[in-house]
Amino acid sequence: MRDALIAAAFRLFLERGYEETTVDDIVALAGVGRRSFFRYFPSKEDVVFPDHERCLADMTAFLEASTDEDDPVRRVCDAARLVLRMYAEKPEFSVQRYRLTKRVPVLRAYELSVVWRYQRALAGYLREPFAGRRDAGLRADVIAAAVVAAHNNALRAWLRSDGKGDAEAAVDHALRHVQAAFGAMPAPPAGELPEDVVVVVARRETPLWRVVQELETTLGRG
Amino acid sequence: MRDALIAAAFRLFLERGYEETTVDDIVALAGVGRRSFFRYFPSKEDVVFPDHERCLADMTAFLEASTDEDDPVRRVCDAARLVLRMYAEKPEFSVQRYRLTKRVPVLRAYELSVVWRYQRALAGYLREPFAGRRDAGLRADVIAAAVVAAHNNALRAWLRSDGKGDAEAAVDHALRHVQAAFGAMPAPPAGELPEDVVVVVARRETPLWRVVQELETTLGRG
DNA sequence: ACCGAACATGGCACTCAGTGCACACTCGGC
């Protein structure tokens, strides 16, 4: 019944547009009562995103089941990959939905609220391992936002290409940026150096790896 | 008239709740016709965010008026400060609205769509100076998301404290994180140093990969 | 086979947001 409603809704949405399709049209095509529609979907928008609720539950379960020894940023990136997998499971459906949400403001707004819930879940998870560090909440929020933005950037590129490319690879590439920026950035041992600024001087011919090595030891990360 | 409607709406929203207030109630209290409400506000939600449209226009104008020599990340951070200033101009109003949006899902969704437009404006601006670099769109999206997240983190903290603290300082502090992660490093003064030496100056919080990246471009290997 | 409880479905009437349309008022310019 749920699936019948989704199928009928998408046929009409793609055929004549979202705004131009009424709930009565959908239930007429599906051959069910109007009241039953709202029993399965709390609103007309929900029928467009039928599996996000489950995916969100999966993500929170995944985050809660994490072992403490993991790098939390990596963990959060893996959680984002979980969402991508849901999209990649049904490429044609995801592409159709993307075309729909791209041109219907109401659906974009709904998608934003869904994305926001993912982002909140990630930030809430990050807050815990960061607790005690300075600006824990801020770091958690920024990293969660960066992860979501990178994920969405890759996802949208994949959707724009009609689901032809390799979505997993694209998201991996995008998330590597975030991990490089935030992944392993322990605070420098306070007190060892008086300033919060480090100066590196090198000859131009110096191999890059030598410079990096010198930086790492200077910063106490070697 | 616009202001009268806003005042009447907020009185009722705070008194008996957003969902429990109908548009008819608002226009009755304001003493105007129901049709006039929708002439000034396209929807019931819009009356809660009366000045965001203007602020968004201000931001895009600010970004378009930027000189090319500036650090784009800094420019984007300044654009975010513009939004904060709008909130800080009317602290009591902002705090009331915050309390409202915090507990009304419809308003949260609307706020998200507004924030998303800010973020798109920032990302769209960043795409230009990044053009040509590798992953320009990705970097633009991630940085815009990080700036917005940092801004909102500080803004919300200020709103939670009933507008008592120093909002500008909080946002400055939050944005410094983002600038440290993504901002450009100060270029070494050319000409003052011998040709075969390169000098890099960085804050200690700067991620190592940013230092390396800057080195690579300076050394002409990027 | 029978009964009743729980549940899924459908129909109906209602509220309320939002829109299109037509009409009235009010000005400044002629």
Added chain:
DNA sequence: GCCGAGTGTGCACTGAGTGCCATGTTCGGT
């Protein structure tokens, strides 16, 4: 006085979403 533009208002309508109650329908218990 007239007129066109802009602005406010009343009215009727669509469509989403809800509460209530009347139907099946499918169970387990006897």
